[in-house]
Amino acid sequence: MGNSIKIKWGIIGLGKIANQFAKELQLVKSAELCAVASRNLDKAQEFANLFQCPKAYGSYEELFQDESVDILYIATPHDSHAELTIKALQNNKHVLCEKPIALHYQDALQMIKTAKECNKFFMEAFWTRFNPSVREALYHVQNGVIGDVKYLNADFAFAVEDLEGNRMTDTKLGGGSLMDVGVYPLFLAYLMMGIPKEIVAKSNFHSTGADLQTSIILQYETAQAILHSSFLSSSNLKASISGTQGRINLNSPWYMTESYTLIQDDHKEKIKRPTLGKGYTYEIEECHTCIRGKEIESQLWSHQNSLDLISIVDEVRKQIGLVYL
Secondary structure, three states: OOOOOOEEEEEEOOOHHHHHHHHHHOOOOOEEEEEEEOOOHHHHHHHHHHOOOOEEEOOHHHHHHOOOOOEEEEOOOHHHHHHHHHHHHHOOOEEEEEOOOOOOHHHHHHHHHHHHHHOOOEEEEOHHHHOHHHHHHHHHHHOOOOOOEEEEEEEEEOOOOOOOOOHHHOHHHOOOHHHHHHHHHHHHHHHHHOOOOEEEEEEEEOOOOOEEEEEEEEEOOOOEEEEEEEOOOOOOOOEEEEEOOEEEEEOOOHHHOOEEEEEEOOEEEEEEOOOOOOOHHHHHHHHHHHHHOOOOOOOOOOHHHHHHHHHHHHHHHHHHOOOOO
């Protein structure tokens, strides 16, 4: 597949995040949106019209069968990620699946096993991993620019006006702040510091059993991370990584930041790294690179990375007593 040939995308699940993703696909020259699917044909048609997409399907099955599609972006609610990813892979499609990869570790394992069996590229859509500032911050950490990391602090919180009858509080759909936004701070701590030795987590809950706010301490051998997610109040959306010789602040909103601040002694430097679009463009380009290189996983966000992260999330869930129906 030469670089001049466009990689043809299909999108399943046409909500808010799919809308944003489709906009970003238009910014990537080597990408082409060629088919979308919803359980509602009118909705699919409307979405297709909005993005000049030639094909709209009223069922996911029809999109799985479309042989012109190279890769599927799965943007349905969390509970269906595993089932739809596995079906897509078995239908000879590469897959970029929205995070969190699945609701349970075992499901994630099955998805990865299927990707290997089908020899198809599969990645969890952790777009923040490919953000230029986050990549640079990790490079600084790995090269000892701020010394040994001792503390990381990150949050992702916003006030949701109406939590009743909402996908965000529906435990059947994997609702709750942990799965929706708490995975971001957990991801950052894992990326910068690895797997913790111990996890302590507490939550406040909605009447449905979904967590409305969750605070987490990750205990490492000689370091700690303090993380927070919430639907009840907004936060600064900043993240800081503190080492023995300095610190890095990922400026707000840190998960899609366009700058970071490097602080060493009295020296403070703000480094700007503007993103193309909101930044989904970088994970799209990573998918293309891997597909062209006949890779079934990314080296930047590997299958093992996804498994490590979901094992941390599973432990948090166990600690807070969050159960998916």
